[in-house]
Every structure is written in structure tokens, then in C-alpha cells.
Amino acid sequence: MKILGFDPGTATTGYGVIEAVGSSLQLLDYGTIRTLSATPMPERLAIIYDAACQLIERFSPEQIAVEKLYFNTNVTTGITVAQARGVLLLAAAQRQIPVGEYTPLQVKQSIVGYGKAEKQQIQYMISRLLNIKVTPRPDDAADALAIAVCHSNFYQTKALRGE
Numbered sequence: 001m002k003i004l005g006f007d008p009g010t011a012t013t014g015y016g017v018i019e020a021v022g023s024s025l026q027l028l029d030y031g032t033i034r035t036l037s038a039t040p041m042p043e044r045l046a047i048i049y050d051a052a053c054q055l056i057e058r059f060s061p062e063q064i065a066v067e068k069l070y071f072n073t074n075v076t077t078g079i080t081v082a083q084a085r086g087v088l089l090l091a092a093a094q095r096q097i098p099v100g101e102y103t104p105l106q107v108k109q110s111i112v113g114y115g116k117a118e119k120q121q122i123q124y125m126i127s128r129l130l131n132i133k134v135t136p137r138p139d140d141a142a143d144a145l146a147i148a149v150c151h152s153n154f155y156q157t158k159a160l161r162g163e
Contacts, residue, residue, distance in 0.1 A: 001063060003064070004065070005145060005146070005151065006064070009080075009081055009084055010041070014032050015052075016141060016146075017059050025152060030144060041083070045084065048084055052091040061097060063155065064088075067101070068104075070104060100151040102150050112125055122143075123135045123136065123139075130145065
């Protein structure tokens with residue numbers, strides 16, 4: 001099963017594409033979608049949407065995984081991230097691709113087994129799980145791969161339970 005993971009953001013949206021065959025995971029691609037802060041928000045969202053659509057067309061994922069929104073102290077940042085999430089979810093919905101949504105805590109628990117794991121621990125495990133020698137960069141792309149792997153783990157667990 002091909003899974004396209006997204007770590008949404010308006011300046012940088014990370015993406016990662018993996019293929020899961022049983023418990024075996026293979027890296028297909030990863031990278032970022034970038035927009036400039038001087039670009040008006042509607043145009044930035046269009047860039048993210050168009051790039052997401054291109055990735056979907058290129059890889060034909062069977063599932064899409066997106067990080068759930070969480071608010072720290074900066075509500076304004078949360079709102080712009082929510083807008084980026086919205087266009088990613090729209091791209092998936094228009095193509096009728098099932099979407100899994102995961103909190104950072106769920107991703108960390110799924111990858112490392114500890115919900116307060118550090119970014120370096122996540123990146124190390126992603127490199128090991130995907131059998132890649134170089135830590136994926138930038139962090140947004142590594143996070144998107146972690147989201148995709150998390151989705152694979154949750155999906156397999158549900159399948160084993162017969163859900």
C-alpha cells in the first residue's frame with residue numbers, strides 16, 4: 001500500500017511517500033512544498049494544493065496521512081497551519097483517497113514508543129525503519145515520513161483486529 005504523508009505548514013509543507021508491504025516499508029520519495037511569506041495567503045494555499053495534487057497524481061497513493069493540528073501558544077500560526085491542512089484534505093477528498101489524521105503524540109508513540117520523544121529520536125527511527133543511510137532533511141520532510149509510517153502502523157493494527 002502506498003501512503004503519502006503530509007506535515008502541513010504554509011511556509012513549508014513536508015511530504016513523504018512510502019510503500020508498505022506487510023511489515024516491510026520502502027521509501028519512495030520525500031521533500032517539501034515551500035511558499036514565500038510575501039506571497040498572499042490565497043496564492044500560498046493554491047501552491048500547496050497544486051503541489052499536493054501533483055504528488056497524488058505522480059504516486060497514486062492508496063492512503064494519505066496528515067498531522068492533526070495542535071495549538072501551543074501561537075494561535076495565529078495554528079490558524080495558518082489549519083488552512084494548509086484544509087487544502088491537503090481537500091486534495092485527498094476530491095480524489096476519494098482515505099485520510100488518516102494523527103497528533104504529534106500518536107506519531108511519536110508509533111515510531112519510538114514514547115510520546116515525548118525528541119526529534120532526533122524520531123529521525124533516527126525513520127532512517128532505520130526505511131533503511132536509509134542519511135537522515136531525511138529538512139525536519140518537515142522527516143516529520144511527513146514519520147506520519148506516513150505512523151499511518152502504516154495504525155492501518156496494520158486495525159487490519160489485524162479485523163476493523
